[in-house]
Amino acid sequence: MSNTPESTSKQQHPDALDAIIIGAGFAGLYSVHNLRDKLGLRVKAFEGGGDVGGTWYWNRYPGARCDIESHHYSYSFSEELQQEWSWSERFPAQPEILRYLNHVADRFDLRKDIQLNTRIISAQFDEKSCQWVVETDDGCTHRARFFISGAGVLSTPSMPNIKGLDSFAGETYLTAHWPEEKVDFSGKRVGVIGTGASGIQVITEIAKEAGHLTVFQRTPNYAAPIRNRPMDAEIERQIKENYAQIREDSRNSFLGIPYPGTLPSAMEVSAEKRRERYEEAYAAGGFQLFAGTFADLITNQESNDTAAEFLREKIRERVNDPVTAEMLTPKTHAYATKRPPLETGYYETYNRDNVTLVDVLDTPIEEVTAQGIRVGDTMHELDVIVFATGFDAMTGPLLSINPKSEQVSLTEHWADGPRTHLGLTVHGLPNFFTITGPQSPAVLYNMPLAIEDHIDWLSDCIAYMGENGYTRVEATAEAEKNWGELTAEFAKPTLFDKTDSWYMGANIPGKPRVFLVFVSGAQEYRRICAEEVAQGYPGFKLN
Numbered sequence: 065m066s067n068t069p070e071s072t073s074k075q076q077h078p079d080a081l082d083a084i085i086i087g088a089g090f091a092g093l094y095s096v097h098n099l100r101d102k103l104g105l106r107v108k109a110f111e112g113g114g115d116v117g118g119t120w121y122w123n124r125y126p127g128a129r130c131d132i133e134s135h136h137y138s139y140s141f142s143e144e145l146q147q148e149w150s151w152s153e154r155f156p157a158q159p160e161i162l163r164y165l166n167h168v169a170d171r172f173d174l175r176k177d178i179q180l181n182t183r184i185i186s187a188q189f190d191e192k193s194c195q196w197v198v199e200t201d202d203g204c205t206h207r208a209r210f211f212i213s214g215a216g217v218l219s220t221p222s223m224p225n226i227k228g229l230d231s232f233a234g235e236t237y238l239t240a241h242w243p244e245e246k247v248d249f250s251g252k253r254v255g256v257i258g259t260g261a262s263g264i265q266v267i268t269e270i271a272k273e274a275g276h277l278t279v280f281q282r283t284p285n286y287a288a289p290i291r292n293r294p295m296d297a298e299i300e301r302q303i304k305e306n307y308a309q310i311r312e313d314s315r316n317s318f319l320g321i322p323y324p325g326t327l328p329s330a331m332e333v334s335a336e337k338r339r340e341r342y343e344e345a346y347a348a349g350g351f352q353l354f355a356g357t358f359a360d361l362i363t364n365q366e367s368n369d370t371a372a373e374f375l376r377e378k379i380r381e382r383v384n385d386p387v388t389a390e391m392l393t394p395k396t397h398a399y400a401t402k403r404p405p406l407e408t409g410y411y412e413t414y415n416r417d418n419v420t421l422v423d424v425l426d427t428p429i430e431e432v433t434a435q436g437i438r439v440g441d442t443m444h445e446l447d448v449i450v451f452a453t454g455f456d457a458m459t460g461p462l463l464s465i466n467p468k469s470e471q472v473s474l475t476e477h478w479a480d481g482p483r484t485h486l487g488l489t490v491h492g493l494p495n496f497f498t499i500t501g502p503q504s505p506a507v508l509y510n511m512p513l514a515i516e517d518h519i520d521w522l523s524d525c526i527a528y529m530g531e532n533g534y535t536r537v538e539a540t541a542e543a544e545k546n547w548g549e550l551t552a553e554f555a556k557p558t559l560f561d562k563t564d565s566w567y568m569g570a571n572i573p574g575k576p577r578v579f580l581v582f583v584s585g586a587q588e589y590r591r592i593c594a595e596e597v598a599q600g601y602p603g604f605k606l607n
């Protein structure tokens with residue numbers, strides 16, 4: 065390894081690694097492969113969970129499924145992998161994605177450089193040795209030149225602060241940390257708190273099995289059909305023949321999923337034409353309605369209203385009881401300003417005799433007791449409570465580690481919201497990279513591709529450092545300031561900040577209310593990142 069940063073180090077600790085990686089999800093796995101097998105670095109990933117898979121290891125709840133088509137929601141870095149792996153469904157369920165990630169770990173021999181059941185609890189940059197000193201919860205300390213976060217965007221679950229939570233005498237489950245063994249709901253009185261994307265999936269499945277299901281809903285959502293189906297052999301053949309073009313089109317689309325034919329504005333077509341587009345998208349499934357109809361749904365309130373009203377009509381058509389239908393109909397936020405959930409039979413679930421919907425916005429949950437959940441004066445007696453209460457998104461996993469240098473501690477640096485350059489680096493924290501970090505497209509970009517783009521970028525940066533004799537890379541204060549202004553400017557014309565969502569950090573008490581995502585689309589983001597490289601990294605200090 066003659067041209068890597070290690071060879072130019074003067075004070076390398078004898079046991080030091082080249083890179084320490086957080087996590088073994090999509091990001092951690094590809095980081096190990098890329099840095100080890102392409103750059104020849106000595107790397108180690110630490111994963112808090114008992115196996116690889118990240119999101120798909122933890123979120124094993126009934127109904128857990130990806131909402132991006134399988135051939136898009138997968139790695140593109142290896143043509144052999146793309147050709148040999150077959151997806152059984154249009155939208156794969158959690159067990160299949162977990163099998164896929166295990167296959168990737170085995171196929172590329174990644175496990176030997178991953179330490180499972182080990183959480184990173186702190187990280188400090190040591191100026192003298194130019195190394196990160198990383199502490200793990202098994203009491204060990206590790207050193208590496210580079211510290212790379214694949215800690216995930218939705219990996220720190222959020223639990224509501226409800227009086228009496230610990231007093232419940234029945235079983236409790238969190239969708240985001242679901243047990244491996246099957247949970248038996250048959251004949252039981254089950255309560256689900258939360259109706260976001262995971263809530264919608266788990267409610268639909270539990271209702272089929274429970275004696276009675278009570279859903280506690282704060283904010284109704286605009287869910288649209290996913291239209292899942294088994295993978296068709298001919299479609300699979302066409303996909304495999306055209307993977308290169310598919311990936312190219314994906315990376316040049318807004319959301320990382322190519323939807324040709326998106327029109328500029330819902331306001332520029334007749335009401336009939338608009339209705340036709342919405343009906344087609346609703347019938348096609350997936351994110352077609354959000355990303356494949358009109359480009360101005362998240363920037364133009366009038367356009368957004370037309371999509372929102374279309375979905376409200378669908379809810380009223382599908383739910384028999386008008387009072388329940390009204391409760392399920394979102395009225396206070398614009399469509400897609402919360403992540404739009406996808407469903408199969410969610411609304412029909414409320415037509416079942418064994419399902420009750422309880423509004424907890426106007427009358428919040430008072431307390432949890434040994435018997436169940438009290439809302440106002442009504443006691444809902446339960447055997448099981450399922451929490452589908454979301455995540456401390458994007459910043460949560462990084463702030464819990466709180467990486468520090470002599471100049472900067474991340475919790476202080478981000479006290480008023482994240483500050484980054486490219487959503488990938490932080491001023492004052494040298495040689496630290498945040499894969500799909502805040503202020504990158506992350507959750508508004510098909511995530512396996514977003515992850516690959518970031519790892520390819522940081523890997524090229526590390527190679528460049530080696531070739532040019534640099535050992536330290538750090539975003540400049542000016543670049544960080546400019547990036548913050550640019551991401552805020554891009555977010556300004558959108559409707560996102562009108563809604564209290566996890567995109568805005570608004571689901572976590574005390575979290576700064578700022579938009580956490582780069583919103584100008586994958587194509588624009590990739591152009592900016594490529595320009596940074598082409599111009600010789602002007603936003604960075606290299607030495």
Ligand SMILES: Cc1cc2nc3c(=O)[nH]c(=O)nc-3n(C[C@H](O)[C@H](O)[C@H](O)COP(=O)(O)OP(=O)(O)OC[C@H]3O[C@@H](n4cnc5c(N)ncnc54)[C@H](O)[C@@H]3O)c2cc1C
Binds near residue numbers: 086262500
């Ligand atoms: C239910 C659900 C459905 C989703 N569906 C989609 C979808 O359809 N399309 C899409 O694009 N995205 C989806 N996502 C987002 C999903 O998180 C990403 O697609 C992707 O899996 C992220 O991979 P990752 O490796 O970056 O992070 P993760 O998969 O979250 O992995 C991060 C890993 O890091 C570990 N970790 C974190 N902190 C530490 C620490 N301090 N020490 C040690 N280990 C640590 C965690 O245990 C975790 O295993 C979904 C998320 C959820 C929760």
